[in-house]
Amino acid sequence: MSGTDPVGASAGELLDERDAQLLRTLRECHELLDPMPESLVQRSLFALAVENVDAEVFRLAERYRLEAAGARGGEDGEEARVVTFDSDSLTVMIRISELGGGVRIDGWLAPPQECRVELRSGERILNTGVDAEGRFVLDAIPRGLAQLVVRLGESLTGVGGQSILTPAIVL
Numbered sequence: 644m645s646g647t648d649p650v651g652a653s654a655g656e657l658l659d660e661r662d663a664q665l666l667r668t669l670r671e672c673h674e675l676l677d678p679m680p681e682s683l684v685q686r687s688l689f690a691l692a693v694e695n696v697d698a699e700v701f702r703l704a705e706r707y708r709l710e711a712a713g714a715r716g717g718e719d720g721e722e723a724r725v726v727t728f729d730s731d732s733l734t735v736m737i738r739i740s741e742l743g744g745g746v747r748i749d750g751w752l753a754p755p756q757e758c759r760v761e762l763r764s765g766e767r768i769l770n771t772g773v774d775a776e777g778r779f780v781l782d783a784i785p786r787g788l789a790q791l792v793v794r795l796g797e798s799l800t801g802v803g804g805q806s807i808l809t810p811a812i813v814l
Contacts, residue, residue, distance in 0.1 A: 682788060728791075728809045735793060735807075739814060745785050746814045752777035752793065761792040764814070789814050 658666075724739045737750040750760065755777025762769040762781050765788070773779045773793075790811045796804035 726812060730807055732805075733793065733795070733807055735791065735809065737791070742783065745783050748781040748784060748814075750779045750781075750791075752779075756795070758796060759794040761794060762789055763792065764789040784814060786814050788812070 725736065726739065727734065727736045729735075734753040735750060736753075737748050740747045740749070748762070750773075752758070752773055755775065756773065757775050758773045760771050760773055760779050760781075762771075762784065764784060767785070769781055769784065771779050771781055788811050791809040793807045794804075795807065
């Protein structure tokens with residue numbers, strides 16, 4: 644390294660085997676003491692999969708658990724989560740209920756309008772229509788990270804207007 648010009652040299656030319664070993668040891672320490680979260684890759688893929696860069700994004704407005712009501716559930720009652728997302732033009736409320744090994748989502752749009760809702764969960768994309776009252780249902784959804792995309796002005800098979808995206812949530 645004595646003959647290498649430090650100003651004009653690339654980073655690779657300035658590193659020797661001792662430096663490379665030190666960097667490998669440092670990487671091993673980080674992997675052991677502060678490993679990458681398991682969901683980081685999946686969350687990053689969700690972010691990269693957004694088709695419409697100019698799409699409006701929902702804000703998570705409220706998240707809470709309903710108390711076990713016992714009305715439709717078993718002996719222990721039914722436990723559900725209600726999550727509300729809002730944007731400048733639309734509010735979406737979803738109720739997430741246990742359903743066998745997965746979940747069921749009952750959702751409502753305000754103001755109500757017919758359109759299409761897409762649920763992205765891992766490699767799966769589920770589509771459903773929203774009725775004139777703004778209601779939609781998605782059944783038999785596997786647990787895991789998921790994201791809703793509301794396709795305004797779009798029927799189940801048509802091409803439409805603006806898309807509104809929720810942040811990814813854990814079902």
